[in-house]
Amino acid sequence: MTDGPVLTCDGLLKRYGDRLAVDGVGFTVSEGECYGLLGPNGAGKTTTISMICGLVPCDAGSVWVAGRSINARSVAAKAAIGYVPQEVALYPELSAAENLRFFGRLYGLSGAELARRVGEVLETVGLTDRAGDRIEGYSGGMKRRANIAAGLLNHPRLLVLDEPTVGVDPQSRNSILETVESLRSAGLAVLYTTHYMEEAERLCDRIGIIDGGKLVAEGTRRQLVDLVGGRDRVRVAADGDLAAFAQRCRALPGVESAEDVGDAVELVAADGRRVLRPLIEAADACGVEMWSVEVAEPDLEAVFLSLTGRELRD
Amino acid sequence: MTGDQLRRAAAIALANLRRVGGDRRVYFGALVLPMMIMLLVGGVFGAGKKIVVGVVDEDHSALSARAVALLARSDQVSVRTVHDAGAVKRSVRRNLLLAGVVIPAGYGARLLAGGGATVTAVYDVGQPQAEDARAQLSNVLATQGAEIAAARYALATRGVPLATGLGRAEAMTNAAFAADRNSKVQSPSPYAYTAPSNVVLFTFVVALTGSAGFVQSRRLGLTRRMLSTPTSTGAVMLGEAVPLVVAAVVEALLLVVVGWVILRVDWGNPLGVIVLVVLAALAAAGGGMLLGTLARSPEQAGAIGIPAAIGMGMLGGCMWSLDIVGPAMRTVGHLFPTAWAMDGYVALVFRHAGLAAIGWDVAALAVFAVVLLSAGALMLRRTVTPR
DSSP: OOSSOSEEEEEEEEEETTEEEEEEEEEEEOTTOEEEEEOOTTSSHHHHHHHHTTSSOOSEEEEEETTEEOOTTOSGGGGGEEEEOSSOOSOTTSBHHHHHHHHHHHTTOOHHHHHHHHHHHHHHTTOGGGTTSBGGGSOHHHHHHHHHHHTTTTOOSEEEEESTTTTOOHHHHHHHHHHHHHHHHTTOEEEEEESOHHHHHHHOSEEEEEETTEEEEEEOHHHHHHHTTOOEEEEEEEESOHHHHHHHHHTSTTEEEEEEOSSEEEEEESSGGGGHHHHHHHHHHHTOEEEEEEEEOOOHHHHHHHHHSSOTTO | OOHHHHHHHHHHHHHHHHHHHTOHHHHIIIIIHHHHHHHHHHHHHTTTOOEEEEEEESSOSHHHHHHHHHHHTSTTEEEEEOSOHHHHHHHHHTTSOSEEEEEOTTHHHHHHTTOOOOOEEEEOTTOTTHHHHHHHHHHHHHHHHHHHHHHHHHHHHHOOOHHHHHHHHHHHHHHHHHHHHHTTOOOOOTTTTHHHHHHHHHHHHHHHHHTHHHHHHHHTTHHHHHHHSSOOHHHHHHHHHHHHHHHHHHHHHHHHHHHHHTSOOOOOOHHHHHHHHHHHHHHHHHHHHHHHHHOSSHHHHHHHHHHHHHHHHHHHTSSSOGGGSOHHHHHHHTTSHHHHHHHHHHHHHHSOOOTGGGHHHHHHHHHHHHHHHHHHHHHHHHHHSOO
C-alpha cells in the first residue's frame, strides 16, 4: 500500500511520425476512484492507456503506478496493473478457466493460489457456471466479462479498462458496469476509457475529456458542466393559472427564467434539484395542480460539444 | 532469462500447444494425411512390385552380360531386354518401364583396360521407385567395379591372368550373394523413399502452417495482453516460437515411428535420424516464425504455408529423387533445406551411412536452421516489441 494516488501520469507525449497521438496528458487516480477518459474514437485514449500499462514507450512524460515507475521496459512493476483491452484477448479455443489459469501463470500465480484466484474472479464476473466452456461458444457479453476477469487475477491496485462495453447488448453492458462499480467500491483504482457519455456519467467519479491527443478538461461531472456554464432545465406540467405560477417562479432564488408554455412551465436554473421544494410551495400558493416535474441536467455530450466544437461520436 | 520468465514462456508455449491440440483437423492434417500419402504412394508404386528395368546391351561382352545378370539377381528388379536406346526412352516415358539402362558398345573392353565407361540410365522422375532403381543400378556398377579391381590387383601382385582373377572374384560375389539370400537379408521396404519424403515434407507443412497461431495471437491482442503482465518480451517470443519447433519435431518423430513400426522402413543410424529430425524442425520453425510475422491473417499464413512447404518439398526431392534430375534443378533444390534433409535421409536409409557420412547435409541444415531462426526471431522481436 502506498500513500497518495495509485496512478500518477504526467506530461505523456507520443508521436507517430508527424502525428501527435498524445500531447502532454497527465492525471491521477486514487484508490477507490473511477477515472473516466472520455473522448471520441481516435482521441488518444488507447495510446494513453497503452503508455500507462507499459505497452507503448512514451516519447516524454512519466507514469507511476503504486509507487513504481512504469515504462515499456518495466516487467515486475506491471504486477500492480490489471489491463482489460478493448478486444477480447483470450484464446477462443480454450475455456474461460483455462484462459484464466494461463494468464494467472503469467502473473506468477501457481498451485492452490491460482485455482482459488481463478474461482474468485469467475465468481466476480458471474461466469462460474460456464467456466469449462470454450470462449468461442460464449455470447459477446460473456466474452467481455471473461476478458475483465483476466485483468483481475493479480489483485491489481489499478484496473485499466479500455472501452469494455463496445459491441455488447444492453443487459450485458449493465452487468459489466455493475461489476466495475463493485470493484471500485472494493477499493480498486479504476481507469476507464469510453466514448459513451452515459457510462462515464454513471461510473466515473472524475472524468478527463480527451480530444486530439490533449486532455481538454478534467473534473467531476458537475465541475465539467459548471466549467462550460451549463444550466439545468426544469419542466413543470400543471393545471391552473400557469402565467401567475411562472411569474412567481421567476422570483425564486436560483431561477434564471420561467415561461408558460401552455400545458407546463419551463424554468432555467443553476441547479434544478435545489429549486424543487420552492417550486412546490409556489405551485400551492398559486393554486396550481402539478402533474409532473422533469429536471434535465446538461450532459457530458453538451460539455464535449462546448469544449471541442464537435459531437462526441463524430 | 530468469527462471520466472522461463516458467512464463513455458506457460505461453503450453497454451499454444493446447490450443492447437484441441483442433481435430490438426490430427488429420498432421498424422492421418501423411500416413495416407505414405501408404498410397508406397502401395501403388512400391509394395510387392518389382522395378521393371529395360536393358539395352550394345556391348554383348562377358562384362556387359555380367552387369545385366547382377541387375537381374536383385529381388526388387525385373529385367526386360530392349533392343535400342530410343525404345527404352519411349517405354519409360509411357510408363511401360520404370527405368532403362543402356550399356554402350566397348563397355567391357574399356573396363578391362582399366578405363571408365559411361552407362546411361533413364528414369521417370515422377515415380518414387526411381530412387530404388537408381540405388540398384549403383549397387550393380559398384559390385562389378569391385570385381574388376580385385582381378586387376591379383594380376598385378600375383600374376593371375585377368580372366581367371575376374572369374574368381565373380564366384566370390556370387557366394556372398547366396549367403545373403540364405540369411534372409531384408530388401529395402517399398516405403523406403516415400517415408522420409513425408517426414521432411510434413515437418515443413506443420511448422509453416503453425505460423497461423502467431498471427492469431497478434490479431486477437493476446501478445499485447501478455506484455501487460510481468512477462518479458523474450519470454513471449520464446513461448510463441517453441510450439513450432515442438510440433515439427513431434510430427517428424511420429512419422519416423510409423514408418519403422508399420511400414518396416529401416531408417539406418538412429543418431543420424534424430539429428536430421531436429535440425529440419528448427529450420522449418524458423521459416514458420518468418511467415508468422509477415502474414496478415491466420488464413493468409495457411494459404502461403501449405504451397510453400509443398514447393520446397518438390524442389528438395520429396516427390522425386534429386539424383535423377538435371544438375540445374539439383542446384536449385539445394537452395532449400528440404533437399539437404532428403539427401541425409536417403544416405541413411539406402546407403546405411553413418552420422559422419551425412556431415555436409547436417552442416547445411544447421546453417539453414541458424539463419532462418535468427531472421524469424528478429522479425518476431520487431512485431512484439512495444513501439
